Amino acid sequence: MLDSFTPHGKHLIAGAWIASETTFTSDPASGPAHAYCVGTPDLVDAACKAAEEAFTTYGYSSREDRARFLNAIADEIEARGDAITLIGTQETGLPEARLNGERGRTTGQLRLFAEHILKGDYLDRRHDEALPDRQPLPRPDLKMLQRPIGPVAVFGASNFPLAFSTAGGDTAAALAAGCPVVVKGHSAHPGTGEIVAEAIAAAIESCGMPKGVFSLIQGGKRDVGQALVQHPLIKAVGFTGSLGGGRALFDLCAQRPEPIPFFGELGSVNPMFVLPEATKARGAEIGAGWAASLTMGAGQFCTNPGIAVIGTGPEGDAFVAAATEALTSAAPQTMLTDGIAQAYKDGKSRFDGRNAVRPLLTTDSEGRNAAPNLFETDADSYLQDHALGEEVFGPLGLVVRVTGPDDMLALASGFEGQLTATIHMDDGDTALGRRLAPVLERKAGRVLVNGFPTGVEVADAMVHGGPYPASTNFGATSVGTLSIRRFLRPVCYQNMPDALMPGDWG
Structure with a gap:
């Protein structure tokens, strides 16, 4: 019965549910707490060795078999939909509609990758035929193909218990590429992670996949994360989380005897630029829309537009007034964890009492x-105070007032790397937009016009990444089919007969 669902609290290691001696108790927003086993470096070692063993077959499996596996995972997740929503809402405090939508996104990602690999374009096959009579030297036969890199470590995200966690985008992309996955579950939603792991285990069984193709290690202290990223059999890491935690893991990956890529999505303030003609025509409307985007999901999105850049004067004032009014009427929302709630309070305190910052709406969040x-602040003050540009994970906004186009361009140039940057403009703003867009494309992985960045479409053209500190690899994305390239590497085969080529070549 869904109303009596009780997790078993174990780790999934290569098809077996394994307990460990130490446990931790979950801290749900509502409903009962449950005990879960704490991960250990020994469990990490067992999972990584099983993943490497699985890679010897899974890495050479057919795209048809992997597509069938991805679709089976999606089916198994949907079959557990009610149980996932039940415990997911209890653990995170997210509303039922949000969890159901995120589950749809999760299964949609899996099916999208199944479709993507069947097309085969991602393999980037290239063939330079031999030219034995070429002078002054002959050319050998050269074939190139993208190949899976090996076992991948994935860290579950706190703010997306489904779409960026156990069977989220990183896991889907790695499995699609042919890479086994070891997931370190997030302690904010261990029950949700357990149910999803059960779905993956069922798909492994029904599709006859090697048991070590997926493992889930629950909880654990820093030694577990460190053991995972430094294990010699792990060949890449996918991470979504804080700048501090991500940077620490990134450094560990770089310090290995064999350094490996760390694909970390670390956060962003996602600046929004409201150009003069758009401000004049619909400043209040944009201000109200910004407030809605800022408070969506209690502001717990990495694409939350935390900064709005707008001109001084009465038209800019109308934008600020509308945003303030909308935020004033917004009700408090439950945050994902007590730690995130405290971090939000600490982030807000950075703005309190700062001479260059004027409070427009201040509240005291409880529990x-x-x-x-x-x-609100001005462009010069913002550029001189680095702390004003640090992400506050939650529904906090900063308005930066500018005196003209040059001020706006200088501010854009001063931003660090971002996941997104937004331009609100009308036809009369085109000349300024042409000056601003080249600056912003160097700063962000996604540049929007007349929209809000919350909500990331899972599609072929999507880029969810950006220059550091938004992410640790500006040439990659963690959303969309392009994300599969993180877990592939090009291999050139010289004078290799077709009989020895990987099956994907044919």
């Missing part, structure tokens, strides 16, 4: 709830 806050 695990978060209420909106809004502040």
Whole structure:
């Protein structure tokens, strides 16, 4: 019965549910707490060795078999939909509609990758035929193909218990590429992770995949994460989380005897530029829309537009007034964890009492709830105070007022790397937009016009990444089919007969 669902709290290691001696207790927003086993470096070692063993067959499996496996995982997740929503809402405090939507996104990603690999374009096959009579030297026969890199470590995200966690985008992309996955589950939603792991285990069984193709290690302290990223059999890491935690893991990957790529998505303030003609025509409307985007999901999105850049004067004032009014009427929302709620309060305190910052709306958040806050500063003050540009994970906004186009361009140039940057413009803003767009494309992985960045479409053309500190690899994306390239590497085969080529060549 769904109303009596009780997790078993174990780790999944190569098809076996394994307990460990130490346990931790979950801290749900509502409903009962449960005990879960704590991960250990020994479990990491067992999972990684099983993943390497699985790679000897899974890495050479057919695209048809892997597509069937991905679709089976999606089917098994959907079959457990009610149980996932039940415990997911309890653990995270997210509303039922949000969890159901995120589950759809998760299964949609899996099916998208199944479709993508069947097309075969991602393999980037290239063939330079031999030219034995070429002078002054002959050319050998050269074939090139993208090949899976080996076992991949994935860290579950706190703010997306489904779409960026156990069977989320990183896992889907790695499995599609032919790479076994070892997941370190997030302690904010261990029950959700357990059910999804059960779905993957069922798909492994029904599709006859090697048991070590997937493992889930619950909980654990820093030694577990360190053991995972430094294990010699792990060949890449996918991570979504804080700048501090991600940077620490990134450094560990770089310090290995064999350094490996760390694909970390670390956060962003996602600046929004409201150009003069758009401000004049619909500044209040944009301000209200910004407030809605800022408070969506209690502001717990990596694409949350935390900064709005707009001109001084009465038209800019109308934008600020509308945003303030909308935020004032927004009710407090439950945050994902007590730690995230405290971090939000700490982030807000950075703005309190700062001479260059004017409070527009200040609230005192209580417990695990978060209420909106809004502040205002000018471009010069922002550029001189690095702390104003640090991400606050939650519904806090900063308005930066500029005196003209040159001020706006200087501010854009001063931003660090971002996941997104947004331009609100009308036809009369085209000349300024042409000056601004080249600056912003160097700063962000996704540049929007007349929209809000919350909500990331899972599609072929999507880029969810950006220059550091938004992510640790500006040439990669963690959303969309292009994300599969993180877990592939090009191999050139010289004078290799077709009989020895990987099956994907044919």
